[in-house]
Amino acid sequence: MVSNSFDLVGDIAIIKVPPALESRKALIAEAVMAENKSVKTVLHQIHPVTGEFRLRQLEHILGERKTETLYREYGCVFKVDLAKAYFSPRLSYERMRVGKLVGRGEVVVNMFAGVGCFSIVIAKHSPVRKVYSIDLNSDAIRLMRENISLNRVGLWVEAVEGDAKDVIEERFLNKVDRVLMPLPAKAYAYLDLAVKALKDERGYIHYYDFVHAGRGEKPMDELVEKVGEKMSGLGVEGAVVSSRVVRTVGPNWYQIVLDIDVRS
Numbered sequence: 001m002v003s004n005s006f007d008l009v010g011d012i013a014i015i016k017v018p019p020a021l022e023s024r025k026a027l028i029a030e031a032v033m034a035e036n037k038s039v040k041t042v043l044h045q046i047h048p049v050t051g052e053f054r055l056r057q058l059e060h061i062l063g064e065r066k067t068e069t070l071y072r073e074y075g076c077v078f079k080v081d082l083a084k085a086y087f088s089p090r091l092s093y094e095r096m097r098v099g100k101l102v103g104r105g106e107v108v109v110n111m112f113a114g115v116g117c118f119s120i121v122i123a124k125h126s127p128v129r130k131v132y133s134i135d136l137n138s139d140a141i142r143l144m145r146e147n148i149s150l151n152r153v154g155l156w157v158e159a160v161e162g163d164a165k166d167v168i169e170e171r172f173l174n175k176v177d178r179v180l181m182p183l184p185a186k187a188y189a190y191l192d193l194a195v196k197a198l199k200d201e202r203g204y205i206h207y208y209d210f211v212h213a214g215r216g217e218k219p220m221d222e223l224v225e226k227v228g229e230k231m232s233g234l235g236v237e238g239a240v241v242s243s244r245v246v247r248t249v250g251p252n253w254y255q256i257v258l259d260i261d262v263r264s
Contacts, residue, residue, distance in 0.1 A: 006032055009080060009089050010069030011040040014058070029062040040064045043082065053137045054086035054114075054183070074099075076120050078147050085140035086114045091182070094246050094257065095121040098180065098206055101259070102126035107176045109197055110134060111164035111190060112183035116144035116157065123153035132176075134160045134167050168193045178204045184255055185210075191227070192234055201236050201264035208257050210249060219245070219254050227258060238262050 005028075006015040013032045017025040029042035041063040045056050058067060067083035073092045080087040095118050102108060104127040110119045111134055119133040135141055141161040148157050160167055179194040181187040187208055194205050207227060213219035220243050231238040242259040249255050 006042075007089055008036065008039070009082060009087065010071045011038055012067070012069045012082065013039045013042045014045050014056070014082065015042060015061070016045050025061060033062060041066055041069075043067070049086065053140070054185075055084070056082060058083055073117075074121060074125065076117075076124055077150050078115055078117055078120070079143055079150065080115055081139065081143060085137055085143055087117070090247050091117070096125065098122065099125040101204075102128050102178060105129045106178055108132070108178045108180065109168065109172055109176045109194075110180040110182070111168070111194065112181065112186065113144060113159075114140050114182075116147045116159065118180055118182060119144075119157045120147055120151050120153055123156040124151065128156055131157045132160055132167075132172065133157055134162065134164045136161070136163050164190060165193050168197050172197045174199055174201075176203065178206075180206045182206070182208050184208045188226075188230070191230055195231070195234055195236055195262060198262055201262060203262055205238070205260045205262055206257060207260055208246070208255060211254050211256050212252055213254065214252055219256060223256050223258060227260070231260075231262070236262055236264050 006013045015028055025044055032042055033039050042061045044059040044061050046059055047057045049056055068081045071078045071080055074096050099121040102122050106128050108131045113119055113133040113135045116133050119131040122128050122131050141159050144159045148154050173196050176197045179197055181194055195201055209223055211219035211223050224240050238260040240258050241261050244257055246255040246257050
């Protein structure tokens with residue numbers, strides 16, 4: 001039970017302790033550290049990710065007092081600060097899945113890039129021409145620039161600080177082949193900007209959203225209809241070429257991705 005109840009990010013373990021077990025969180029932290037010899041710090045996530053920058057509220061329980069660590073996946077290394085910029089190890093498969101879809105010579109915009117993980121995986125594992133990696137959080141941008149240097153992808157990945165709406169309107173209208181929207185809380189509101197960024201409103205959008213679905217309901221169908229209606233209102237057609245549940249985020253709540261082939 002303990003081994004399935006935490007996220008492991010580098011040498012930091014993040015546990016989520018239900019209220020009924022609050023008095024035992026120190027014992028749980030000790031068990032996690034005993035079972036995982038590489039763990040140097042155990043943090044307790046007090047609340048879900050919140051706020052504009054999607055930050056966790058963390059409480060130190062055991063080990064070194066830190067929130068910064070190095071995390072590795074698919075030949076990439078990422079410096080992350082769990083208290084200052086959003087990061088989830090549970091998106092590892094999704095990052096590589098998208099990376100393998102990017103074609104030769106493509107120009108990509110990552111609208112909500114965090115510390116740069118999607119962008120760097122793309123640069124490492126596809127023949128991309130350029131990835132413009134946008135985020136509003138200055139701490140995320142600082143870490144992203146370090147990660148670009150750590151992974152030696154400066155020729156292909158550019159960190160851009162600012163609100164994706166403003167950045168796209170100023171720099172990327174009708175300029176890119178593919179858009180990533182890995183921020184479910186804002187993706188729907190920014191979908192028109194993603195379409196405008198595509199060359200001649202043609203290309204690919206990876207759209208992420210949260211969907212609630214009870215027993216017998218089909219969360220994928222609901223999201224396809226919702227996005228399809230908005231794209232019709234924008235005057236474009238979007239064929240969903242692939243969709244999948246990225247992860248479960250709560251009881252009957254799912255994070256879903258739609259890979260959309262946009263045609264004006």
